[in-house]
Amino acid sequence: MMTPADLETVYEAMAEQLDAIAPTKRELFLAKLVLLLSNDLADAERVRQCIAEAAGNLDA
Amino acid sequence: MRPAGRAETDSLYFTYPHFDPPAERSQLSDPAAVAIVGAGPVGLTAALALAKEGIRSVLLDAKATFNDGSRAICIARQSYHILDRLGAVGPFLEKSLGWTTGRSFYRGRQILEFQMPDSPREKYRPMYNLEQQYIEQFLWDAVAREPLIDARWQSRVTGVEDADAGVLLAVEDPLGGYRLKADWLLAADGARSTVRGLRDLRLKGENFEGRYVIADVQMDHDYPTIRRALFDPDCRRGGTILVHRQPDNIWRIDYQLRDGEDEAEAIREDTVRASVAAVLQEIGYSGAWDLEWWSIYSANTLALDDYRDGRVFFIGDSAHIVPIFGVRGLNNGLADAQNIAWKLARVLQGKAGEALLDSYTPERRGATLDVFVNASKSARFMTPPTAGWQLMRDAALNLALSHPFAGALANPRQMTPYTYEDSPIVQPDDPAFEGGPCPGATLPEARVEECFLSDLLGPGFTLMSFGADLADSLSDLDITFVNLQPASEAAEVLAAEATSAYLVRPDMHIAARWHEVDPDSIRQAFIQSLAGETA
Ligand SMILES: Cc1cc2nc3c(=O)[nH]c(=O)nc-3n(C[C@H](O)[C@H](O)[C@H](O)COP(=O)(O)OP(=O)(O)OC[C@H]3O[C@@H](n4cnc5c(N)ncnc54)[C@H](O)[C@@H]3O)c2cc1C
Numbered sequence: 001m002m003t004p005a006d007l008e009t010v011y012e013a014m015a016e017q018l019d020a021i022a023p024t025k026r027e028l029f030l031a032k033l034v035l036l037l038s039n040d041l042a043d044a045e046r047v048r049q050c051i052a053e054a055a056g057n058l059d060a
Numbered sequence: 061m062r063p064a065g066r067a068e069t070d071s072l073y074f075t076y077p078h079f080d081p082p083a084e085r086s087q088l089s090d091p092a093a094v095a096i097v098g099a100g101p102v103g104l105t106a107a108l109a110l111a112k113e114g115i116r117s118v119l120l121d122a123k124a125t126f127n128d129g130s131r132a133i134c135i136a137r138q139s140y141h142i143l144d145r146l147g148a149v150g151p152f153l154e155k156s157l158g159w160t161t162g163r164s165f166y167r168g169r170q171i172l173e174f175q176m177p178d179s180p181r182e183k184y185r186p187m188y189n190l191e192q193q194y195i196e197q198f199l200w201d202a203v204a205r206e207p208l209i210d211a212r213w214q215s216r217v218t219g220v221e222d223a224d225a226g227v228l229l230a231v232e233d234p235l236g237g238y239r240l241k242a243d244w245l246l247a248a249d250g251a252r253s254t255v256r257g258l259r260d261l262r263l264k265g266e267n268f269e270g271r272y273v274i275a276d277v278q279m280d281h282d283y284p285t286i287r288r289a290l291f292d293p294d295c296r297r298g299g300t301i302l303v304h305r306q307p308d309n310i311w312r313i314d315y316q317l318r319d320g321e322d323e324a325e326a327i328r329e330d331t332v333r334a335s336v337a338a339v340l341q342e343i344g345y346s347g348a349w350d351l352e353w354w355s356i357y358s359a360n361t362l363a364l365d366d367y368r369d370g371r372v373f374f375i376g377d378s379a380h381i382v383p384i385f386g387v388r389g390l391n392n393g394l395a396d397a398q399n400i401a402w403k404l405a406r407v408l409q410g411k412a413g414e415a416l417l418d419s420y421t422p423e424r425r426g427a428t429l430d431v432f433v434n435a436s437k438s439a440r441f442m443t444p445p446t447a448g449w450q451l452m453r454d455a456a457l458n459l460a461l462s463h464p465f466a467g468a469l470a471n472p473r474q475m476t477p478y479t480y481e482d483s484p485i486v487q488p489d490d491p492a493f494e495g496g497p498c499p500g501a502t503l504p505e506a507r508v509e510e511c512f513l514s515d516l517l518g519p520g521f522t523l524m525s526f527g528a529d530l531a532d533s534l535s536d537l538d539i540t541f542v543n544l545q546p547a548s549e550a551a552e553v554l555a556a557e558a559t560s561a562y563l564v565r566p567d568m569h570i571a572a573r574w575h576e577v578d579p580d581s582i583r584q585a586f587i588q589s590l591a592g593e594t595a
Contacts (some may be wrong), residue, residue, distance in 0.1 A: 031455030039465055 063329055063351050068128045072278050072352050073308040074126045079213035079235035088231075088238045092118040092210075093408055095229060095242035097217045097255055100127060101192065101377030102198035102393035103248030109401030112519070115408055118240065119209055120231060121183040122216035125133050126200070128192035129353040130276050132390035133306055139394045140500060141514060142182040148202040153192055155307055157184035159285040166291045168342070171460035172467030181549065182505045183512040188294050188304050189285060191276075192390070220258045220372070222247065238327040245372045246405055247342045248397070252412055253351040253378035263381060265432070270383070270443030271317045275336050277471055278309050279349035288343070291457050291470065295338035300441040300442045303343060303402045310352060311579035313339050316443060317356075327356050328588045359383035359439050361432040368433055371401050380428040381551045383439055388431045395477075395567075402520075402566040411538065412590035419485045419591070427478035437474055444496035477502040487585050492575035496555030503568045506550040515548050518543045520566050521589070523582060526551055533579040537586055539563075567588060 002010075009028050038047045062070060069076035082088060094110060099121035108117045120459045135156065145148040164172040176186035203209050212233070216544040219230030224245040256263075283305065296315055304312040313336055317326050325331055332354050334481035340349065363380040367373060367561045375394030400420050406412035409417020444450035460467035480486050482499035497504055506513045516522070523530060526548075531541040544550045546558040552561060554573075561577035562570055563585055572585035 027451055028455055028458060031451050035455055035459050035466055036463065039463075057482045 061327060061329075061354050062246075064215050067256045069125055069275050071193070071218065071309065072350055074191070076128075076193070077197075081214040081235050082212045084424065085235065089240055091226075091243075092116070092298040093242070094118070094244045094246065094404065095120065095227075096248055097229075097341055098248035098250055098253075098376075098378070099123075099193065099196075099198060099200075099203075099211065099213070100248060100250055100376065101132070101195050101390055102397050103246070104196065104203055105142070105146070105394050106246050106375055106397035106401055107209045107211070107563075108148060108199065108202055108399050108510060110405055111206045112113055112146055113402060113405030113409075114208070115401075115405045117246075117358040118212070118242070119203070120210040120217055120229075121211075121213055121224075124214050126193050126196040129355055129441065130193060130306065130310065131355075132192050132195070133189050133304060133312055134391075135188045136184050136189055136250065136391045137182070137184045137193070138568075139391045140188065141502075142394050142398050144514070145398075145566075145568070146201060146202065151198040151201065152188070152190065152195075155198075155245075156188035156190035156283040157305060157307055158285065160186055161284075161303075162287040162472065163499055164288065164289045164291065164295070164467065166457040166460060167460055167472075168290075168294060168501055171291075171457060171471050172464070174468075181507055181553070183514055189304055189312075191306050191310065194493075196391070205488055213251065216248070217254055222267075222370060235236050237504075241369065243408070246397075246400065246404075247372055247374045248376050248433050251377040253370065253374070253380055254380055256306075256364070256374065259372060260376075261364055261369060265360065265362040265381075267360050267435075269361075270361070270439060271321075271323065272314045272357050273317065273332065273335065273354060274312065274314045274353040274357055275354035276306070276310050276312055277336055277349045279311060279340075279345065280309060280347055281305075281311060283343075287562060288470070289470070290339075290342065293339075293342050296335075297340045301339055302349060303339070303341075303570055314357075315339060322401060323356060359443065361435055362515040363425060363428045363432075364489070367396075368417065373404075373417075373589075375424075379424075380431075382431050383435045388435070392424075394429060395427065398567050399424055403579075406590060413592050414555070416591035418483065419483050423480045423483050424453060425470055426480065426482060430478045442533065444462050459497045485589050485591055487588065489574035490573055493555050493560075496553070496573070497570055499572050502572055503562070503570060504553050504566050506548075508544065508548065508550055508552045513544075514568065515554075517564060517568065518542075520565045521571070521586060523561055524550075524554070524576065525561040528557050528577055530535070530561065530577065530579055530582065532548050534586075535582065536584060539586065549581050561591070 094117040096119045097116050099119050110117050140149055143152055156238040161177050162174050163170055178186050215231050215233045216561050217229050218232050221228045226241055227245045229240045231238055231240055249255055285305045286302040299316040302314040360381045362376055367379045375396040382388050403416045407414055408488050440449050441453055443580045445455045446491045486500040520538055522540045522542055525540045526544050526546045559576045561574050563572045565571050571589040
């Protein structure tokens with residue numbers, strides 16, 4: 001678990017990075033990020049859980 | 061297809077032979093134990109494999125020469141073992157180009173270099189490049205020397221009927237037509253198999269969207285025998301290109317057509333020339349080149365539900381069509397030919413139960429389905445079918461520019477021989493082993509003094525032991541006994557102790573293994589491997 005402060009710095013960095021990237025490249029960037037983080041996490045099962053969790057409530 | 065003004069077999073580097081129909085007509089209708097329809101690489105191999113077992117065959121082909129164009133060019137290690145066992149590998153080794161390395165590029169930058177498994181322990185390299193005409197030529201040279209094979213060119217099979225304990229073929233050649241009764245028929249008549257149609261059978265499976273133009277050019281290009289895959293190159297945005305070196309300064313260039321690209325337009329000579337020129341520019345070649353041959357190929361995965369239909373066995377492309385990037389089409393066909401040949405020979409000689417023939421489909425169709433799984437994965441990378449697959453593919457390639465780990469996703473599936481785990485004639489594994497190949501797998505290679513483990517195999521079944529002397533108590537069985545040193549390289553590869561043994565089939569697949577062997581269990585396994593009655 002991250003501290004709320006750490007999470008906030010990630011949140012901000014992502015917002016700024018997404019704004020800095022052309023809208024047509026944002027998907028590509030997000031997909032790359034998933035591969036990169038997954039490689040660091042080295043836990044395929046956990047990543048697959050996260051993929052499923054992130055897919056929830058998208059239409060809420 | 062060839063450039064305007066050149067005939068179908070007018071090649072820059074290969075002289076196609078011309079074969080006449082049989083001149084001696086009096087014995088054409090003599091009954092045959094085995095007839096083989098199709099003298100492509102698979103039919104030729106089947107005839108050789110039967111002859112090696114002492115079985116005569118009649119080999120029929122509609123054409124007057126070999127297949128046009130270079131078609132399949134990658135021959136895998138296990139196929140060289142098959143050719144070796146047929147005594148035919150010599151000219152292949154001399155002419156072909158062995159290779160182990162592949163490189164993948166994304167937008168002009170290298171993102172991956174991979175090595176296929178190889179070591180000094182291996183007699184053969186993981187892959188060899190050789191144009192299909194040479195494959196057919198070298199097989200034909202061996203067939204022509206073989207008195208047990210009655211090869212008939214310009215002889216088209218136009219009918220197949222079931223007859224009493226066999227089939228009755230209708231054959232037509234330019235000099236006339238005749239009927240031929242055969243006890244067994246091997247249909248090696250290719251993707252558009254006549255026999256398959258006559259038997260009312262259909263290939264089933266999927267058509268992938270990917271279509272490739274394959275073009276051969278001759279040029280003095282200075283690059284080692286390394287397979288290159290270019291993803292999303294400048295000259296073909298969104299597409300994939302493969303570049304392979306072949307003997308005689310011939311280079312194979314495969315490029316993918318875009319969705320909606322018109323096929324007729326894509327294979328026009330000037331379109332092909334322009335596309336090839338752009339690829340050559342992409343790989344930095346600016347010298348002269350000649351266009352040799354081109355064709356179009358789509359990535360299908362199709363197979364028959366059952367490779368056997370009564371007295372007819374389907375081998376090679378008549379039974380299965382696989383996408384090119386797995387390089388399994390030809391290689392799997394050669395394994396089909398070898399598989400059915402040793403089984404059919406033993407049934408014909410009364411050395412095996414007829415049920416042995418029922419192991420052909422599960423073993424060889426299993427191998428095809430295994431290719432389909434891998435080919436589908438490769439196809440999804442080479443030719444992403446939907447937006448999701450496309451995005452992830454692009455993300456992997458893009459990340460690989462800075463992070464090599466992501467490049468591994470671009471590694472094509474390795475061509476490892478299929479393990480016959482679910483075969484009715486393969487014994488369950490002995491759980492006492494720690495490591496080594498399980499029954500159904502092919503025998504791994506090792507150095508044994510001056511030669512290789514595979515060189516020690518007998519012509520039929522071989523028992524490999526490591527000290528246990530079994531030859532005396534089993535001398536009535538048709539087995540070659542090989543005694544190896546415990547603690548040798550072979551023992552290490554096979555995870556064997558002084559008490560262990562492996563029973564190896566004529567096709568180099570392992571029939572059974574024992575950590576602590578006893579003669580009775582070998583006898584049982586040998587009999588079951590031939591679908592015989594056990595006591
Ligand atoms: C244009 C093309 C490009 C290809 N490119 C590649 C590639 O890049 N990589 C790859 O791995 N594979 C490729 N292949 C597939 C590869 O060539 C086949 O897997 C291989 O040739 C299969 O061998 P086969 O002996 O089963 O069939 P074939 O080589 O097709 O041989 C069948 C034979 O049967 C004969 N025949 C057919 N009907 C009859 C009849 N009624 N009576 C008598 N004889 C008959 C034909 O004349 C032919 O000689 C390609 C195929 C084609 C057609």
